[in-house]
Amino acid sequence: MRNLFRRPGIIVAVTAALTVFFALQIPGITINNNVEVFIPPHSAEKLAYDRMLDTYGSQQLVSVALVVERGSVLDARWLKLIGLLGGEIEALPFVNSVTSLVNADYIAASGGGMEVTTLHSDTGNPVADAAELRRRLFDWAPMYRGNLVSDDLQATQIIVTLEARTTTEEREQFVHRLDALLEQHTGPGHFFAVGGEPVVTVELKRSMIGDLTYLIPMVLIVVVVVLALAFRSVLGVVLPLLTVSVATVWAVGIMAMLGIYFSMISTVIPVLLVAVGSAYAIHLYSHYRELDRESSDPADPIQRREWVFGSMSRVGTPIALTALTTAAGFASIATSEIAPMRHFGFINAIGVLVALGVTLLLVPALLLILPQRTGESKRHDALPGRMERMLLMFHRSVGRRPAVVVAGVLLVAAACTWALTQVVVDNAMVEYFDRDSPVRTADTVIRERFSGTKMFSVLFEGDERGALTDPDALAAMDDLARYLERHHAEVGHVLSFSDFVRRMNRVMHAPDDEPDAGQPDAATPSDGNDGFLSFFGDEDDAAATHLTDAPRDEEARAPSALTEAALDPAGVADALNRALARAERLDISGAELVRLFNRELNIGGAAFDEIPLDPQRYRLATRDELRNLISQYLLIYSGGLSEFADDALEPQGARMLVQLRSTSTADTTRISRDALAWTERHLPDGYTASIAGFADIEAAVTRLIVRSQLTSIVTAMFIVFLIVAIAHRSAMAGLFGLVPLSVAVLINFGVMGIMGIHLNIATAMIASISIGIGVDYTIHVLAAYRRERAQSSDLDLVTERALLGTGKAIVFNAGSVAAGFLVLLLSNFNPLRYVGLLVAVTMVTSCIAAVTLLPALLNLFKPAFLSAEGGTQ
Numbered sequence: 001m002r003n004l005f006r007r008p009g010i011i012v013a014v015t016a017a018l019t020v021f022f023a024l025q026i027p028g029i030t031i032n033n034n035v036e037v038f039i040p041p042h043s044a045e046k047l048a049y050d051r052m053l054d055t056y057g058s059q060q061l062v063s064v065a066l067v068v069e070r071g072s073v074l075d076a077r078w079l080k081l082i083g084l085l086g087g088e089i090e091a092l093p094f095v096n097s098v099t100s101l102v103n104a105d106y107i108a109a110s111g112g113g114m115e116v117t118t119l120h121s122d123t124g125n126p127v128a129d130a131a132e133l134r135r136r137l138f139d140w141a142p143m144y145r146g147n148l149v150s151d152d153l154q155a156t157q158i159i160v161t162l163e164a165r166t167t168t169e170e171r172e173q174f175v176h177r178l179d180a181l182l183e184q185h186t187g188p189g190h191f192f193a194v195g196g197e198p199v200v201t202v203e204l205k206r207s208m209i210g211d212l213t214y215l216i217p218m219v220l221i222v223v224v225v226v227l228a229l230a231f232r233s234v235l236g237v238v239l240p241l242l243t244v245s246v247a248t249v250w251a252v253g254i255m256a257m258l259g260i261y262f263s264m265i266s267t268v269i270p271v272l273l274v275a276v277g278s279a280y281a282i283h284l285y286s287h288y289r290e291l292d293r294e295s296s297d298p299a300d301p302i303q304r305r306e307w308v309f310g311s312m313s314r315v316g317t318p319i320a321l322t323a324l325t326t327a328a329g330f331a332s333i334a335t336s337e338i339a340p341m342r343h344f345g346f347i348n349a350i351g352v353l354v355a356l357g358v359t360l361l362l363v364p365a366l367l368l369i370l371p372q373r374t375g376e377s378k379r380h381d382a383l384p385g386r387m388e389r390m391l392l393m394f395h396r397s398v399g400r401r402p403a404v405v406v407a408g409v410l411l412v413a414a415a416c417t418w419a420l421t422q423v424v425v426d427n428a429m430v431e432y433f434d435r436d437s438p439v440r441t442a443d444t445v446i447r448e449r450f451s452g453t454k455m456f457s458v459l460f461e462g463d464e465r466g467a468l469t470d471p472d473a474l475a476a477m478d479d480l481a482r483y484l485e486r487h488h489a490e491v492g493h494v495l496s497f498s499d500f501v502r503r504m505n506r507v508m509h510a511p512d513d514e515p516d517a518g519q520p521d522a523a524t525p526s527d528g529n530d531g532f533l534s535f536f537g538d539e540d541d542a543a544a545t546h547l548t549d550a551p552r553d554e555e556a557r558a559p560s561a562l563t564e565a566a567l568d569p570a571g572v573a574d575a576l577n578r579a580l581a582r583a584e585r586l587d588i589s590g591a592e593l594v595r596l597f598n599r600e601l602n603i604g605g606a607a608f609d610e611i612p613l614d615p616q617r618y619r620l621a622t623r624d625e626l627r628n629l630i631s632q633y634l635l636i637y638s639g640g641l642s643e644f645a646d647d648a649l650e651p652q653g654a655r656m657l658v659q660l661r662s663t664s665t666a667d668t669t670r671i672s673r674d675a676l677a678w679t680e681r682h683l684p685d686g687y688t689a690s691i692a693g694f695a696d697i698e699a700a701v702t703r704l705i706v707r708s709q710l711t712s713i714v715t716a717m718f719i720v721f722l723i724v725a726i727a728h729r730s731a732m733a734g735l736f737g738l739v740p741l742s743v744a745v746l747i748n749f750g751v752m753g754i755m756g757i758h759l760n761i762a763t764a765m766i767a768s769i770s771i772g773i774g775v776d777y778t779i780h781v782l783a784a785y786r787r788e789r790a791q792s793s794d795l796d797l798v799t800e801r802a803l804l805g806t807g808k809a810i811v812f813n814a815g816s817v818a819a820g821f822l823v824l825l826l827s828n829f830n831p832l833r834y835v836g837l838l839v840a841v842t843m844v845t846s847c848i849a850a851v852t853l854l855p856a857l858l859n860l861f862k863p864a865f866l867s868a869e870g871g872t873q
Helices: 008-028 044-054 074-088 126-139 168-185 195-230 234-257 264-293 301-333 339-369 380-401 402-420 438-449 471-487 498-507 524-532 538-549 570-580 589-602 605-606 623-636 665-682 694-728 732-755 763-789 794-824 830-861
Strands: 061-068 094-098 104-109 111-118 157-161 190-195 453-459 493-498 654-659 688-692
Touching: 008 195, 008 234, 008 339, 044 493, 044 694, 044 830, 061 074, 061 168, 061 195, 061 264, 061 438, 061 570, 074 094, 074 126, 074 157, 094 264, 094 471, 104 498, 104 524, 111 830, 157 339, 157 438, 157 665, 168 195, 168 623, 190 438, 190 589, 195 234, 195 264, 195 438, 195 794, 234 264, 264 301, 264 763, 264 794, 264 830, 301 339, 301 694, 301 763, 339 493, 339 524, 380 794, 380 830, 402 498, 402 732, 402 794, 438 694, 453 471, 471 493, 471 498, 471 623, 493 498, 498 605, 498 623, 524 623, 570 589, 589 605, 605 830, 654 665, 665 688, 665 694, 732 763, 763 794, 763 830, 794 830
Parallel strands: none
Antiparallel strands: 061 157, 061 190, 094 157, 104 111, 453 654, 453 688, 493 654
16 A cells, blocks of 8 residues: 555646536536436337327427416407417427317318318407407317316417427427516516416526525535634545546546436435545545644654554455445435436445545545645644543433333334335426426416316227227217216316317208308308218218208207397296206306306207217218218328327327326326226227327336335335445355444335425435445444454443544534535525435434434344354354
8 A cells, every 4th residue: 555655746636637627518518408318219108109109209398388367369469469468488499289269179060061270260350359269269169168278268378399309408498588578578467477388497497507606605614614623724624525526526527427417306316425435535635634643753754644544454454344234225226127227326335436536546545745734733633532421421421321222223124114104106297396486477367268288088999990999999988077077186288180070060050040150151961061071972972962951860950059049038938948958967157058058059069079989870870881971080180189089081080189287206106007997897809008208207206216116115125234244254254244324214205295395306315325334333332342352342432432432423423415515505406405315314313323322223233243253143
């Protein structure tokens, strides 16, 4: 070892050169918080999402909500603003399409057939246009309500679809341009709210940069203050800071070189390395100062050289052991299937090992080179003295009653075991932010006024081309939509391919004497037949004729809204009573009563707002002819269905979009599983259903978190067991070493359950972090206790000496690490605040367990590996 330090300047120069090299790599690091990076690329959820992108196009949706304080968004001034804003947004880069009240599709009856026009028509008469828009909104309310317009008509959404597979930088550019555009149009009487997954990921990046620029200086200040109070020495501050600075630069530089994304949880890396990595240099320098105090001539370079090597000989092995166990704790996180967690564990393990290398190489080299300030090391250090007295007092009042200590810990463990059952596993990205943050506020506005900002898709697949024109399959799809809306309060809106088929069926059966408003010259039935039949060949004539000439059944033969009978009060009352009799319950809303009334009189074809299932009702001979009928609808339809069907004429696959008002991934999992279970019971043979979408990926990440949590804890515990057992040549030592850590981890989960802190991608790492760091205290206590036990059989004296020898260092180390992590309470992200709080709590509990519970257990059970002649067990 001495030969290695013959030229300490070389060590300093090489370290400096490598640090500069890694620092130059850092600007190339990429920030990415897209939800797709959190899930394995070959997972079922990611593959399903990719298939959906390929089939149905981009799912990158941004909601721009316009909320007016007075009046209605259907007023002319707001419609003008919506049209203007929609056009300007469509001109922004990376925009695929824009849908709003002004340009949304509307399927209407026309000349015995159908036409697709825009929802809002601009005839130059604002009053008439607004009235017609209102009529159309209510005419196809299931399509637009909660989607394009709120129930109170004071809010509307402009739905922006970005190009598929946009990069983080492209999304960021779009959101910045959109914010600037909305700022130009903001004024009195209205406000905008912007939501959607692309907006959340961009805001995550903004907040991350804010965290990094604020938290790193803060944790450095905290560490400087703690070191200054402890050592009252320039070197005592500089050397630990230098250690963590080099370790952080190397770790982040390696991250950039390997192309590892910097995500939200990566924000913790610099804070963690500063808080944890300083401990190694602290221990080395502390022992160096102890030897320095015994010297009569601090300036003697030969004597100083002996201090350096003496310090390394005495504490080098324990420092290496604690660093290895800490790295093992982080390495256990690297077993996660979630890439950001895996990268977090890997990079922190590297950072800890770099900090160890710097402590054992660079710090001794600097101590050999730098001049010693005479008298500095002779100063009286009052803090350790107070710590020693406090530890002795604590031991004499509590530690001498080991049975009481163990019983107390068992009671706490029992309470925490119950609290553990209350922990909720959830990883909703929008909940990373404060409730009053702009992104969370906007999300709340959109969820409360519309159908929600979270969505997943149910993808239906048949076994042949055109399979999704089968009436039974479409009816099952339609029934599922109604089932989800009725049985899950969190479902805000369901829109599927079947809704379009229902609408087509309805408008094709609108009474001929009831032309669509704005279409006064609608054709007569005979005219409509000519136009309708022009789309088909001779073999389809029969089915096409039945479509328009078929007599209605009793339900459909009701008079239209324009007949004298319908206008007669008695006729209206009779129709209302018949409509009410069709209701599933008596306490229906006014809107539902109007819908049933329209259906009773077949107003606008409302009696045929259904998937055609009964051939006789449509005067057809077979169900195959019903399938042909639906194919004819698709042939006539001129709108866009690419978002809901894989083929415009012969769809084999179709899509259902489920919007959720809830942000909870637990709700997403529950509802999506229920949807799949329903399809297994009700879909016809030859059809399958699957789930895909952002919400599904987010829910899958939540499920992976639980699996990763269990795997990382078991892995960390096993590695710690091996290291402690090998160090003490005893399996029993490994088991004793696990007890304080297990208690600390259990208390961590207990606190989470009591405080209602969710287990998410950030808090899932706390247990492994705590094991990796907290084991340091157990290692030091075991080593000190074993050393003292070899010299005495008086257990009380052994415990006191062990605590005096290492207790103050443990308390100081735990306090400094806890203080460093508490800086995370200033983070912009809720999960990172909880990480800071919970790691600080586990540091305290690990420390207390190490200096109380562990000695109590050792005194009670007197394991043989601690005796002078104890061997391998």
